Amino acid sequence: MPDKPLYHLTIHEAQKLVRDRELSPVELTRAMLQRIEAVDGKLHAYLNLTAESAMNEARAAETEILHGQYKGPLHGIPLAVKDQLDLKSLPALIRGENARAGEDATAVQRLRSAGAVILGKLAMSSLPIEIPPPRNPWNTDRITGGSSTGPGAAVAAGLCMGALGEDTAGSIRNPASLCGIVGLKPTYGLVSRAGLAPLSWSLDHCGPMTWTVEDAAHVLQAIAGHDSKDPTSIDAPVPNYSAALKANIKDLVVGVPRDYIEECRARTDPEVLTLVEQAIAELKTLGARVVDVKLPALKLATIANAVIYYNEHFAAHKNDAKSTIKNAATSARARVYLGLLTSASDYIQAQRLRSRVRRECAEVFSKVDLLALPCQLKTAPTFAETGPLDTLYKHLLPEYQSPFNLAGLPAISIPCGFSKNKLPVALQLAGRPFDESTVLRSAYAYQQHAGWHEQRPPI
């Protein structure tokens, strides 16, 4: 048995034990539920804990495995999902105060088909009502970052072994970077959006949030692939992501968009820049060739992303606008006004900028395999330092996450060290469309080399 608490096992470690019948999914799920009971009162990561059905699923998984019906690395593994993804019969707060989901989101169905145990729904920001905000397990006076706030806190604190998040303007990578976990926003079209409450149809991406890169590969493997219920889903073969991790990165060329980093420098904490530069130097040590690249249109990518987001969001939620303005939380109300202020010509200009960004990226990716840059402007601020409109301001000025929603490219947040006040900092790696294998391979090589994942939050 492992020399650490079961709730601190990675998916990869746990799946070997479960597969070899050295660890029962029942025992693992029970340990996770005990951990949630002990800690979540301080963190507020869960909105709906489905303890009873999770235990039933764990018992079913145990029986299947004992009968030789092992389904793969997620079989019997306790996971959770952001509120934005539907879980059959459970409240879907993002869809409205009294809304319930009729069926599971496709990504959730796929986790269940892979044998995962679903622990429940996790909190998020951008909800129509105010909820207690999840707290950062590295320092509970600090925020997790949003909008996948619950997944960030839960994965970092060992309240689930992995989670599904959603990313419209950095909402997987932002909490991943602030909470010291791995967050992967896949290529647009790789993971089905069916059963995902829309924030912005053309920018929403569902993806894994995990403790390690290896675990992200396992979760992505289960959820990736064509779904006829999502009109933007791509019908293409899904590679073996775990197998891709085994290769080294000596053949890779990593591009650093220095001009864009300069554009963001004034708003970026110098400690973040220093740690990210050190991580890029480590990629060189691992054999990658590092070159500077130019992407001039990126400086407007954040605002173009916001224009598309607010306009599509307003269109998707227009019928609720009256009650949102009357009753909803501050940022939700402000988003209605921003959507209203966006004209058709603004939206089209943003889409043209999107085309330009993609064209520039395509040109750069003919010479490099990856882009490397910071994943956050700052480490997690305290609640006292944070205002209700901060996220909206973040969406309006150049930052590091939104450009990859706009371009639809795969991008991963990977811990690359700690600030002087012991808060996580992350490197971001972005790749060609549908080349998650290279993104995961390089992130895995870095994580194994740097070893930051060996440190856990003090909670």
Next chain:
Amino acid sequence: MEKLTEQSLKPLLAQAGLEPKDGDLESFGDVLDTYVASLKALHAFDLADEEVAPTFNPAWTKT
């Protein structure tokens, strides 16, 4: 809130049949003005004959 932002927003609210919550336009003035200024920057960027092209170039995905 700057006059121009307010002049733009009020008819849009009326057209959509919406009444702003008391105090919202004042408290959101700065973020709305920042947004309007950013929109101007977006339109000022020279995109030449760039089209709206919502799909990936198929050649791009070949690695």
